[in-house]
Amino acid sequence: MVKLLRKTHTIVYYGAVLFFFALAYPILRYLILRPSNYYNQIVFLRKWISLLACRLVGIRFKVAFEKTIDWTKPYVICPNHTSILDITAVNYVCKQPFSFMGKIELLKNPVTGIFFKSVDIAVDRKSKVSAFRSFKRAHQLVNEGKTIVIFPEGKIDDEYPPRLHGFKSGSFRIAIENQVQIIPVVIQDAWKVLWDDGLKKGSRPGIVHITVLAPIDTQNLTTEASIQLQTEVYHRMKSYWDIYNDH
Template identity: 60%
Template sequence: MNKALRRLHLIAYFTAILFYFLLGYPFLLFYARNPTKYYNQLVKMRRWISLAGFYTVGFRIKIEYEQAIDWNRNYIICPNHTSILDITVINNLCPSSFSFMGKIELLKNPVTRIFFKTIDIAVKRDSKVSSFKAYKNGSALVQQGKSLVIFPEGKIDDQYPPTLHRFKSGAFRIATENNIALLPVVIQDAWKVLWDDGLKSGSKPGTIHVKVLAPIQTNGLDTAAIDFLETDVYNKMKDAWDIYNKS
């Protein structure tokens, strides 16, 4: 698909997302008035909007599991990050209620703003105060039995084609201090259909392949084990990434 068609496809995708968002906006406004009471409804609306727009323009998802996942439990879900479509991949993957932790700039986006003001957690990367507040909010959320999605790379890097970059410790600290299992998720090729926000190279229809690794338990681990845990998860995810992207 040439560059002009990819740009048209990206416009179609953004238009589809906006269309479904506006369709659901009256419900979102109502639920947002009491996000604690309507947490599950807001999660379902976020999932519906993202998946409806996603499938409308020809994106698809194929998931491979290393082992069956018990979704009655909550997790710190750790996906790699190469595309804005990663958010929809997780919305599709996780059937239970969960929140994202993401960059504070998402509060400026007309679609994501309402979710980051209610059920998701915004963090300013270069602020220790913001990072600490996000950490406390994330810990409180998992203590309530909800799952939390943290992209451990912290951002989508400028490198193309993308690789798996070193992780930040936040996800592993929250998991360890709250005895919550980590669920590593390797999103193999979202970048091939829409890299980053799509503004540089557009998008195209296609299937995104996902490898969900076995949950990693943190029971009995103390803070001294965080570095080891972070390295272990990174190596497992990188192995899965390299096998797929070098094949």
């Protein structure tokens, strides 16, 4: 019975996403004709599609900030990744327009595809050319004063229960090369509400707790320091992850 209820909840969740996306679609179709002109509006609709869908099925978000964030500045935001709800969690946390960097497969999704063709950045990690173009685009957006969100683990791992996996270097190089701060974000228990895409374990109503750590300065750091910065951010995030995800 529990499995059936969780599966049903997942179906209702996806239905809610499609419902709010369908409502916004006519406007989005117009806005994406000129994504650079309507960047903020497209990001606004992406945010509220995800938040309203979660709210409709009883998924809430609770955030704690280690330090007050100045949202007038661009950042590289680095969240951990265990659930598709992580996208909504970042939408909830971030108070300024931003772009996600995500896997190229998201271009094929009818909902995420429209955003990855306009404001977000799709990357094929198997292709050096694609990766180069994607990171070049990320640099461009940061230079324009926009925030970039990169999941440093690179993917949702198949391991269940999940753990915090090692980080890739891309986000840290972007932050250092553009001299912008990194904001580590620990999404502590989204996987307990909806793990991965929800198709294996289902989902349920619940609260997703988020801890936003203090921004880390990259001023005066060189590219060679990216590995040290990567290690520092990993251990800071893991200390919070271990507290709230004791299996």
